[in-house]
Amino acid sequence: MKIEIDEISKDFGSTAALTPVSLSIPSGALVALLGPSGSGKTTLLRILGGLEFPTAGRVLFEGQDATNLTVQERRAGFVFQSYALFRHMTVFENIAYGLRARPRQQRPSNPEITRRVTKLLELIQLPDIGKRYPAQLSGGQRQRVALARALAIEPRMLLLDEPFGALDAKVRKELRQGLRDIHDETGLTTIFVTHDQEEAMELADLVVVMSMGRIEQIGKPADIRARPATDFVRSFIAA
Amino acid sequence: MGRPLVHRSPMPGLGLSAGITLTMLSLVVILPIGALVLQGASFGIAGIWDTIHRERVWKALFLSFRISLYAALFNLVFGVILAWVLARYSFPGRRILDAAVDLPFALPTAVAGIALTALYAPNGLFGAAWKDHIAPALNIALEVPAYILNLVAVPLGFEAFVFEVPPRIAYATPGIFIALVFVGLPFVARTVQPVIHEIEREVEEASATLGASRYYTLARVIWPMLMPAALTGFALSLARAVGEYGSVIFIAGNKPLLTEIAPLLVVIQLEQFNYDNAAAIGIAMLVISFAMLLVINLIQVWSRRRIGYV
Amino acid sequence: MSDFAAGSPANRPQPQPGINPNEARFQAPTDEPLLLRWSLIAIAAFFLILLVFAPLTAVFAEALSKGWGAAVKSLQSREAISAIKLTLLVAAIVVPLNAVFGIAAAWFITKFDFRGKAFLITLIDLPFSVSPVVAGLCIVLLFGANTAIGAWLVANGFPIVFALPGIVLATVFVTFPFVARELIPVMIEQGRAEEEAALTLGASGWRTFFTVTLPNIRWALLYGLLLCNARAMGEFGAVAVVSGKRESATTMPLRIEMFYNEYLSVAAFSLAGLLAFFALLTLLLKTWLESRHADALSASRRGH
Numbered sequence: 001m002k003i004e005i006d007e008i009s010k011d012f013g014s015t016a017a018l019t020p021v022s023l024s025i026p027s028g029a030l031v032a033l034l035g036p037s038g039s040g041k042t043t044l045l046r047i048l049g050g051l052e053f054p055t056a057g058r059v060l061f062e063g064q065d066a067t068n069l070t071v072q073e074r075r076a077g078f079v080f081q082s083y084a085l086f087r088h089m090t091v092f093e094n095i096a097y098g099l100r101a102r103p104r105q106q107r108p109s110n111p112e113i114t115r116r117v118t119k120l121l122e123l124i125q126l127p128d129i130g131k132r133y134p135a136q137l138s139g140g141q142r143q144r145v146a147l148a149r150a151l152a153i154e155p156r157m158l159l160l161d162e163p164f165g166a167l168d169a170k171v172r173k174e175l176r177q178g179l180r181d182i183h184d185e186t187g188l189t190t191i192f193v194t195h196d197q198e199e200a201m202e203l204a205d206l207v208v209v210m211s212m213g214r215i216e217q218i219g220k221p222a223d224i225r226a227r228p229a230t231d232f233v234r235s236f237i238a239a
Numbered sequence: 240m241g242r243p244l245v246h247r248s249p250m251p252g253l254g255l256s257a258g259i260t261l262t263m264l265s266l267v268v269i270l271p272i273g274a275l276v277l278q279g280a281s282f283g284i285a286g287i288w289d290t291i292h293r294e295r296v297w298k299a300l301f302l303s304f305r306i307s308l309y310a311a312l313f314n315l316v317f318g319v320i321l322a323w324v325l326a327r328y329s330f331p332g333r334r335i336l337d338a339a340v341d342l343p344f345a346l347p348t349a350v351a352g353i354a355l356t357a358l359y360a361p362n363g364l365f366g367a368a369w370k371d372h373i374a375p376a377l378n379i380a381l382e383v384p385a386y387i388l389n390l391v392a393v394p395l396g397f398e399a400f401v402f403e404v405p406p407r408i409a410y411a412t413p414g415i416f417i418a419l420v421f422v423g424l425p426f427v428a429r430t431v432q433p434v435i436h437e438i439e440r441e442v443e444e445a446s447a448t449l450g451a452s453r454y455y456t457l458a459r460v461i462w463p464m465l466m467p468a469a470l471t472g473f474a475l476s477l478a479r480a481v482g483e484y485g486s487v488i489f490i491a492g493n494k495p496l497l498t499e500i501a502p503l504l505v506v507i508q509l510e511q512f513n514y515d516n517a518a519a520i521g522i523a524m525l526v527i528s529f530a531m532l533l534v535i536n537l538i539q540v541w542s543r544r545r546i547g548y549v
Numbered sequence: 550m551s552d553f554a555a556g557s558p559a560n561r562p563q564p565q566p567g568i569n570p571n572e573a574r575f576q577a578p579t580d581e582p583l584l585l586r587w588s589l590i591a592i593a594a595f596f597l598i599l600l601v602f603a604p605l606t607a608v609f610a611e612a613l614s615k616g617w618g619a620a621v622k623s624l625q626s627r628e629a630i631s632a633i634k635l636t637l638l639v640a641a642i643v644v645p646l647n648a649v650f651g652i653a654a655a656w657f658i659t660k661f662d663f664r665g666k667a668f669l670i671t672l673i674d675l676p677f678s679v680s681p682v683v684a685g686l687c688i689v690l691l692f693g694a695n696t697a698i699g700a701w702l703v704a705n706g707f708p709i710v711f712a713l714p715g716i717v718l719a720t721v722f723v724t725f726p727f728v729a730r731e732l733i734p735v736m737i738e739q740g741r742a743e744e745e746a747a748l749t750l751g752a753s754g755w756r757t758f759f760t761v762t763l764p765n766i767r768w769a770l771l772y773g774l775l776l777c778n779a780r781a782m783g784e785f786g787a788v789a790v791v792s793g794k795r796e797s798a799t800t801m802p803l804r805i806e807m808f809y810n811e812y813l814s815v816a817a818f819s820l821a822g823l824l825a826f827f828a829l830l831t832l833l834l835k836t837w838l839e840s841r842h843a844d845a846l847s848a849s850r851r852g853h
Contacts, residue, residue, distance in 0.1 A: 051444050053575035068571055071447045071578045078448035084441035088463040098449035101459070153449055245663040250744065251754025253661055259653035260669075263646075267721050268675055271687035278690050317596055324593040328586060336593060338836050339601045344776070345828040345835075346605070347783025349802035350821040353809050354604035357611055357818075365603070421600050440579050447578035457581075475677075482680020485785030485802065489809065502682035502786060509689060509790060521686045528678045532671075 001062055001156045001189050002027045003048065008057035010043050010213075017043045018213045020057060025206070027062075030183050031191045032200035035210035036236070041193045042161055044210070048191065049159050050074045061156065077155030077188070081162040083146040085134040091145050092117055092130035098153035120148040123182065140171040144178065151186065158183070160192035164199060176203050197237045201225065209233050272525075279522040282515060290519035295495055296504060300523060303501040306412060307480035310419035315473040317420075318427025319465060325428070326435040343424045348485030351421055356490045359408040359417060366408055377404045410492030415500065418486040423476030430472035431465050438464060467542035471535055478531040482524060608825045611818035623816035624823065632804035632820065636782050638713070639800060643720045643781045644774055651728025651773060656762075658729075659736040660744070670733070676725040684722045685790025688715060712798055715791035723787050724777045731773035732766055734847035739765055768845035772838050779831040783824060 003025040010018040018040045025031055033041040046052040048059060050071035058067045066074065086094050095117045099108055108116065121127045124144040134142055143163060150158060163179065164172045180203060183190045194200050200207045201221040209216040209224065209232075217229040228234040245253065279287055291297060325337050343351065359366045381402035389399045408414050438461065446456040484502040492498045501524055508517035576582065581589075612620045623629060654673060658666060676684065692699045692709035702709055709715045743765070747757040763770075785802040792798035799807065801820055808817035838846065 049448055051448070051578060053572045054569060055572055056569055067569065070576075071444075072450045072452065074448075075450065076448060078445065080441040080445055082439060082441050084439060084445035086442065086446075086460055097446070097451070097459075101446075101449060101451035101455050149445075149449065245661060248661050249748060250660040250741065251748070251757070252656060256653040256657035256660075259650060260657045263650045263653075263721075264669075264672060267718065267725060268672060271684070271691045271718075271722065272675075272679070274691035274696075275683070275687045317592075320589055321593050321597075324589050328590060330590055332594070334836075336597055338832050339597050341832055341835065342601050342605065342828065345779045345783075345831045347785060347802050347821075347824045347828070349785045349805045350608060350783070350824050350828075351604060353805065353817060353821055354607045354611075357607045358603055364607075365599070417600070421604070424600065443579045453578070453581060478678045482683065483786075484680070484682045484789070489806075502680055505682050505686055506790060509686065510793075512695075514690065514693070514695065517686055518690060521683045524680050524683050528680065528683075532675075532678045536671075 003157060003189060003191075004060040004063070005044070005048070006058040006060060008044070008047060008054045008059065010040075010047065010052065011055045016213055018047075018054075021210075021213075021215050022057075023208060023215065023218065025189060025191065027189055028187050029189055029205050030180070030203065031189075031206045031208060032204035033191060033193045033208050033210060034195070034197055034200040034236075035216075036195055038212070039210040040213040041208075041210045043213075045159050045161055045191060045193050048157075049076045049078045051078075075153060075156045077150030077153060077158045079143070079146045079150050079158070079160040079163050081165050083134075083142045083166075085142055085146060085149070087134050089133075090130065091121075091126075091132050091134070091137070094134070094145060095120055095130075095149045095152050097149065116152060117148075120152055123151070123185070124148045124178070138171075139167050140175055143167065143175060147179070147182065151182070155188065158186075158188045158190040160190070162194060163192055164194070164196075172199075179203065201237075209236065211236070275518060275521055275525065278514070278518040282519070286515075287519045287522055290516050291523045295499070296501075296516075296520055298496050299499045299501045299504045300520070302412070302415075302499070303481055304527070306415045306500075307419055307477055307483075310416055310423055310480050311473050311477035313416075313420050314423045314427050314476045315469060318424070318472055318476075319431055319469050321428040322431035322435055322465075326432050340425050340428050343421050348422060348483070349489075352418060352486040352489035355418055355421060355486065356409050356414070359414055359490065361407050361409070363409070369408055370406060374404050374406055378402075409490045410498070412498060414490035414492070415487055415498065418490050419480040419483060422483050422486055423480050426476035426479065427469055427472030430468045430475070434465055434468045467538055470538050474531050474535045474538070478528050481527055481531075605825060605829075608818055608821050611814060612822040614818075615815050619815050620819040620822070623813070623819045626816065628799070628804055628807075629816065629820055632799050632801045633823070635713075635716075635799065636801040639716055639720055640778055640781045642717050643724060644778050646717075646721055647724055647728050647777045648770065648774055650725070651732055652766075652770070654729040655732035655736050655766075656758075658733055660741060673729050674726050676722050681719075681723050681784065681786030682790055685719050685787040688718050688722070688787075688791050692718075710791055711793040711795045716788050716798060716800065719787035719791045720781050720784050723784050724780045727777035727780065728770065728773035731769045731776075731847060735766055735769040735845070736762075738847075765845070768838060768842040769847060772835065772846055775831055775834055775838070779828060782827060 005021060005023040005025075007020045007022055008018060009016065009020045021040075021044065033044060035041045043052060047054050050069060050073075054067065058065055060066060061074075086097065089097070096113050099113050099116065102108075117130065118127070121130055124147060126141060126144060129137065129141065129145075134145070137145065143166075147160075147163075160179075164175055167175065176199065179190075179192075192204075201224075204221065206218065207221055207224055208218050211232050217224055217233045219227075219229075224233065224237060228237060291300060321336075321340060325333065325340070357363050359369075361367065361370050381404070385400045385402045393399055405411055405413050408417065442460060443456055446460045447453070451459070482502060484500070484506070487500055488503055491500060491503075493503060501520060505517050505520050505524070508514075508520065580586070624633075658670065689710050690696065692702065692715065694700055694703050694708070694710065699708075699710060707714070709718065743761050744757050747761045748754075752760065783802060784800075785806075788800055789803055789806075792800070792803060794803070794807075801824055805817050805820050805824075808814075808820065
């Protein structure tokens with residue numbers, strides 16, 4: 001799905017988290033929002049997901065104004081930094097949650113839910129953990145379960161907030177490839193937030209470098225490396 | 240021999256602290272409770288049963304437990320609401336409400352007892368309003384469901400139903416209920432409140448992004464997280480209510496067989512120097528509180544095993 | 550690169566997006582609908598008024614129903630004064646006893662590893678789940694004049710039941726866990742490192758306790774003592790059983806009951822008002838501790 005961000009700004013009280021930013025993301029792209037903490041990248045992601053409302057500006061999905069869509073209506077698969085798995089539910093119930101939460105007419109039957117969850121568990125290559133509780137999983141497994149849970153609702157896009165932030169270096173590398181594979185398999189427009197320039201450059205088709213609530217540069221990783229648009233980008237990607 | 244009883248430690252004061260702890264514990268808690276248990280053992284389970292099976296004792300125990308259960312159930316619902324409101328919402332007067340929740344812990348029960356009686360007695364402010372206005376109005380309103388029910392019930396051969404609210408609060412079972420709600424008020428709210436503070440907002444947001452409405456999130460995500468704490472608070476409030484004496488005796492009316500609670504019977508038996516009867520009732524109450532303690536611990540074990548925290 | 554970036558707004562045909570009027574109406578996904586929110590607040594306030602604020606007001610209103618003079622005069626009666634004295638005396642004995650026990654128990658439990666620790670904690674918490682009346686009963690059964698110990702004590706001029714020692718014992722029983730259960734979580738959180746450091750620097754055990762441990766736990770200790778004191782002054786059931794309604798063993802709550810049963814309403818409510826005033830003072834101090842020294846209290850006391 002094509003996503004357009006049209007002059008979005010966001011104030012929290014008197015502090016501006018985003019000065020007007022505009023961005024167009026082609027359907028099926030894998031995009032990194034890259035920047036240091038406080039650059040507004042997470043705020044932008046949360047606005048796309050419907051978790052925050054912009055002070056000014058619009059969000060368009062496939063050319064349609066989506067600014068006023070509620071978070072439920074947006075159907076954005078959102079993976080949180082802490083994964084936010086439901087601790088009192090098994091992995092299976094976590095993944096099935098979005099399907100069970102649907103209104104009765106749209107809710108799949110129980111066998112259908114089981115089929116879909118099983119398929120998702122295979123997709124994340126953890127077919128045998130359905131009966132476990134999140135507390136019994138490793139960090140990397142939790143991240144993949146969170147991803148499967150987000151995919152279960154047949155999302156229109158995938159939004160990930162620092163998806164590898166809480167993992168150690170080795171697991172990080174493995175899961176990067178995992179995200180790439182899932183993106184390629186599903187073809188979903190995918191946006192992830194990161195402060196790690198290496199991660200952004202390696203994984204994304206398109207990198208959006210942000211700082212202080214502004215977009216510093218938008219481009220393919222190679223272009224940003226070769227031609228940093230500002231001093232900030234130059235020093236940030238050198239780090 | 241496996242593990243040593245006490246591991247060696249460089250910390251000073253082992254003897255002193257262990258000595259004080261165990262001496263006080265024995266003198267104040269273990270010996271007196273042991274005296275009660277011994278007294279009970281001397282006349283055996285059959286003897287205890289004979290005492291508590293007498294109508295007056297049995298009714299008192301049943302009344303204490305029944306009204307305590309109602310009060311604890313009320314506190315379960317109200318306590319969760321209270322904890323949620325105090326933890327999540329900001330509104331003028333929030334801090335005063337928050338402090339007020341602890342008043343039942345701080346206010347002596349005798350004070351609460353006479354104050355509640357003054358308010359809810361038939362000549363008190365709320366008692367009079369209930370007797371003269373609220374109860375009659377409710378009785379008229381209750382004629383509607385009774386009428387509808389009787390449309391079906393009477394042709395089927397049942398006696399016609401009449402619904403009526405009790406005419407008085409104090410000196411009747413509703414008064415006992417109010418006193419027990421008062422003394423148990425803080426338990427659920429104060430056990431649930433810290434749990435609400437610990438819920439990550441991201442978990443609720445995750446539920447919303449997966450398409451769940453706010454009500455679905457409250458029912459399927461938040462309530463299961465609060466439930467262990469709420470049940471613990473419920474059991475604490477129930478245990479407190481079953482044993483409560485001070486606040487109830489003023490408002491209950493203390494009519495044998497009708498509004499006489501079990502702790503009052505213990506006191507009456509002691510005043511008549513019937514130590515055996517007092518001990519038998521006391522043991523029955525002790526068993527109830529130990530059962531409750533066990534339930535609380537089981538809830539916590541269950542909760543910890545399932546989701547890794549209490 | 551140009552196929553990704555949006556064109557500058559000036560080139561767009563549609564009007565420049567302005568401030569969103571909907572931002573204020575946006576409902577965060579973690580908020581309840583406004584109507585539900587205010588209904589819940591109303592329910593909370595309604596029942597707290599009915600159950601807490603109204604009785605509290607009633608105490609003072611009844612006490613002052615015949616004016617300040619009558620209330621003050623009733624507090625100066627011989628019975629009232631002796632009850633106040635006895636209650637203060639009991640609190641003055643029980644609170645320090647509990648402080649010593651609470652500190653010792655918390656030190657023993659948190660500074661040493663031993664078998665049966667969980668069981669010990671359960672035993673310390675036990676008085677909370679025993680009815681105060683049953684607690685009093687236990688003491689009567691142990692020390693009453695009909696028992697061997699009790700008879701011997703009475704014969705030697707030291708009666709426990711129906712006298713001050715019994716009241717103290719009953720009050721210590723019902724307030725037993727207060728200090729220990731405030732201190733244990735705080736001392737677990739703080740660990741043993743500071744004490745170990747002091748010991749390696751050559752401090753003696755007592756010096757370590759007074760210069761390292763005590764400053765760290767003082768607010769939690771004060772918190773526990775505050776709750777302990779409130780309960781000690783207000784305990785009714787346990788004390789009623791062991792005092793046997795003897796004139797010489799009548800504390801404030803017991804005297805309130807006697808006044809009330811003799812239809813001395815002003816006297817009963819004046820004494821009740823005095824206790825209610827202490828309760829309010831306790832709440833005030835408690836709220837102050839929770840807001841000012843939150844980090845020095847156990848985790849469940851924070852979060853305000």
